[in-house]
Amino acid sequence: MPPAHVRFECPDCGIPVSCSEQHFVSDYENHLEVCDILREINEDDHDLVSGRFFSEFEYPGPQMEEAQVNMTNWDTLMYSREFTAVDDERRMRQVTRLLTYPITIGSVLHELSPYGLKDRLTPEGLRSLSALRYTLHPPKSGAGMDMKGIRPLAPPVRLFILGARAESSLPREVWIQLSYLFPQSTFHLIFIGPESMSNRDAEFPLPERTPSNPFGAIVEDRGLGGRVKISTYVEYFHTLHQAQHFYPYDPYFDAFVLFHPGLGHPASSHEWAETLPQLLETKVPIICTGYTEFDMQRDIDWVTKEARGEMDLLLQPGENRFRSLRWDLNDLDPGDVSCGNWGVWGFRGKRYETDEYRGREEQQ
Template identity: 75%
Template sequence: MRPPTPYTCHRCLNTVVKSSRATPAPRVLSTQFALRRDISTGRKNVSSTTSSTMADARISGPAADRRSASSLGYARGAQQEDADNSRSLLQPNNLFHPLSISPSPDMRKRGKFIKQNAYCPHPDHRQTRMPMNPNDPEARKTGVVPPKHVGFECPDCGIPVSCSEEHWADDYEAHLEICDALREINEDDHDLRSGRFFPEFEYPGENIEEAMVNMTNWDTFLFSREFEALNTERSLRQATRLLTYPVTIGSVLHELSPYNIKKGGRLTVEGLKSLSALRYTLHPAKSGAGMGIKGLRPNPPPVRLFILGARAESSLPRSVWVQLTHLFPRATFHLIFIGPESMLNRDNEFPLPDRTPSNPFGATVEDRVTSGMKISTFVEYYHTLHEAGQFYPYDPYFDCFVCFHPGFGHPASSHEWSQTVPKLLETKVPVIVTGYTQYDMQRDIDWIKETNGGEMDILMEPGENKFRSMRWDLNDFDPQDISCGNWGVWAFRGKRYETTKKDSKT
């Protein structure tokens, strides 16, 4: 009987088996094979001759599967050896590898990049920059030793974290606070390059109208939307890393949103006013529309979601963004990615069009992504488009701004938002913002209040996002800096002043 192959579909396997049977069997060489044990992983690795033998044993059909590895000796060459080494990542229990000796070339390249750019965090070194916040590891550095790049990989997490083994051992207690998270990042990145089939990236279509979506947390959302069962924490982390972007927006705008005006719901009175307008548009009543002449009804314009400072979110697979339309099946969307990096590394996919009188800002338009979604991309700053009246007029019933990790108050990026934020406040349209930490979000709020004279209404208090990414991300320039996408969420808009009529009677 054919052994189970959890990472290869049976149709492909049958094709390989038939092709291997049709070719003549190679000559068997009598050689001795030496096995060596890898100390870091505790697994057995075979020499180049043995690895080629094992590769042939896997593709020679059921009869070869029953043979002993030591009885076969097919010399296939270096190419087959490399292919066999990549196969070692396929097993879920063999995902941990130090970056310097990783079977994945991408991971080895990443390890070299970290060693060339990251600095040792030991307190004996001098600071290389000003600390960004009180919890910044850079604030611990009070010594006089010159800064030095990391070069020693922690044997527990496989990430270069110190300049030497002595500094790693001396500062081991501080490293333990993030060691488990770094090892998790290491294994998750190797899992993405393992070549296995990812059922967590298979997304369901529309639900039946009677099936309500439960927006309490990730588990209830995935279950009520009928996603494939995610039986491991790693699969959940990989799935939420992409879905966090559309689901975060949907969780704030949905009528069954976990954020409400009740105690602990974090929604303010002004937030209820603004979001009620959007929810009225996103959840329209049945109009009796149909395919026939009698079923013709006027359709409202699409809801425009302006995603400012777009980076990674603009290059997400479109099937991820389509999940937003499944949360609001009666509404249509126009996603507008805006920012100088919104087409980064996508030139081969969508070459930037020329700027012409009919397309003055060189917008890239993806029409009919689905029947309910259209996507446009502008490689330009928002304040330039706003001053040109590109999207005028704005309607609080149909428009919403979204900023994923904008860094309004971050010293390195605040100058880029100094002209954009006042334009956002002028529109009086809700702005949904996410952040990496509570400190990051509060810094953004304080910066907006200081630079715009308090002309801001908080719609939702800052706090942890119920649909944040469950996977940790590593800053290659500083391995001590780990974060997860969309950890927190809050919302604001330009302040509205209520006018009152003076009573003429005395």
Template identity: 80%
Template sequence: MASNNICARCLQRALSTPPRALSLPRRAFISSTSASSAAKPPSNIRRIHQAPRQRAPELQTSHSAQSGAPASPIRDRIPLPADPAQQPDKQKRVLLQPNNLFHSFTHSPAPEIRRRAAFLRQTAYCPHPDHQPHHAPHDPAHQHPNPAAATQPPAHVAHECPDCGIPVYCSPEHFADDYASHLEICDLLRQINEDDHDLLSGRFFPEFDYPGPQIDEAQVNLTNWDTLLYSREFPAINDERSMRQVTRLLTYPMTIGSVLHELSPYGLKDGLTPEGLRSLSALRYTLHPPRTGAGIDIKGLRPNPPPIRLFLLGARAESSLPREIWLQLANLFPRSTFHLILIGPESMTNRDAEFPLPPRTNSNPFGAIVEDRLGGQIKISTYVEYFHTLHEAQQFAPYDPYFDAFVLFHPGLGHPASSHEWAQTLPQLLETKVPVICTGYTDYDMRRDVEWVLKEGRGEVDMVMEPRENLFRSLRWDLNDAEPADVGCGNWGVWGFRGKRYEAREYTGKEGAVEGS
């Protein structure tokens, strides 16, 4: 070490160092001295040979000394990453890769799916014919072949199929004996398994990036999902699983928009009835107003029509949708405004932490939750109450067929467990003479609701749309936790009805000649 390149103070310290330390290489010596100097408490008094900037923390310096990396002024000024074991996760860790989405429900890496597997084992029953039927099936296709021949009591599912990873039978023996019937839905259950794990995989979802309002120069094409996403300028989706995930959410606003839009794919040859055309023409006239030359100055002031009121009765999953999803409905009609009214006792399930229920006061007698800062085109009000209670209190009266419509997503009108809840509501819906749009999980679920409405309506029902498969149904299938063999998809079918209208005609005095009043 040349004495002309080092000051007297540093030379004295080097000479006083034990011989073993002098045998260290220069880089290790500099790192050790830096660590010792960094361990001392900083002083506010500027001393000779003290750097103008404060030294790096002790953890960073010791990390460089242990790794053997050369110490440099630049490295001391750049903060080094801490130990990954001690650093908290600032970003969500990727749980699963796209090629590793299939896992057993019971041994899933996602705790949410493991809890669902435990719930399945507590609620679902083995579908083997040897077991006595525990409850009436949701679909006659799953009817017990011979209930009199069943000798064993009902048993909960406990055995998982190795191909779909979902508990479906009570034992391996029953699974092997009834394997032929399970093969009918095994591939579908495996797809559900992978889709559920995909939602919890922690990956980035580019398919959930939604476009803004639709400009007049680019008309939307409502023929099917592909043409809709293309004409609305959604990000390109080239994966079937991503397509299933995005349609699972968009099916709610797009089902409404496909029926009410002037470019609707449903016409007189595609399920729409003459009475339905009359009802929907009134709504379409309001939803597509002509340009009035409105501007921002005083000369451009024009009266604005009231918003379109959409009453979503029996709201459940649709009430917890992200508000960006409902904005897609308003983007289809850029010159109209909407007021979504979510009504039902389950409309705020699992959302108490997000929106605590307000107290019922004179100004808000039913404790409505109002969300009115959603871009200026849409407002959402939520009522945790039955519709017949609000109707009897004249909360929304009067109803106007030009501005109002009812929407019932999977209402279960004809289901034995829920039909009694709609018995009082149905006459009130028919009384309003406003169109009612309904959907169903499956074809049987939809037609069961149609039969119940026609029976309970007692001739006071006009069909707006014949029951048919929804062009904008969810492409993702859902699993019924109470009956794994019963699978369905959101808004599979769509149909509509309203109360029968009677028109008075003036009698002119001539037989067979009438004139419209």
């Protein structure tokens, strides 16, 4: 018999999970494993359209230079950043659903990162991240507003966010929170991918491709506090790389970020097959996240196989301290739940050390 439509809703979670009450009863024990989470997802979705005032979406401004940020977990971060007190679990889930994207990047790159040599960071990872941190945490230069205080500024740190989808349409106040973690640095966020304009219908049509803008980039450089610039390219990265559009790459100023890229997913791995060698060629840190442990491990296995040994692991895979606390539901499979940026890991192209050649040693 052909499969029937899902019509019967669970009386506890309110999610349609079976085609009939009889099938629901026969599979009730398996449903109990996810029933509480499905109820939580359903309530969170209704909360977004309830019309209440979302005080948790009011973000704090710049950080005081004398105040250090504690990046141990969500609670310590929000307390040290002076967020409006969030004393409700549902409000906490809603606010972390958006902040997980910039804070995940900041938690890896920051000098007070919770990931160290004793916690998942590899020696190669320390070398790569130390280069970025040298730029992100510059020494005090004594700059001022007068002529004597003029100092040269370092170029902005470029974060290439490949395969951008939902993260490119986040409110810009969310991405500005990343710059507040690094008050002495500037950022250039570059969203790249064919779906990078999803949920941004108000910005259509796209700019024309001209000699000065050959790939029709959408540039946002106003109203972002002067510390962040955002560019969006509705194009594949390997096309931009072959045109040397972003060349050269510098490990002191560049990093790649892949939010749930699906590197090893059967439906999307072929799209990354041409991009991966180019990413490894740059020798620049690549930060990846995954929806679940299975999703993350599948990406790692695919990268390890395709890299053929030309890869250095920078951050051991594991659960992300700043993952989204809100769960998401797969509409095609009510039993499949995940959360944004559940796991995080990092890699880059393998670097080879060279020694000075002093000629053939004389045989004794």
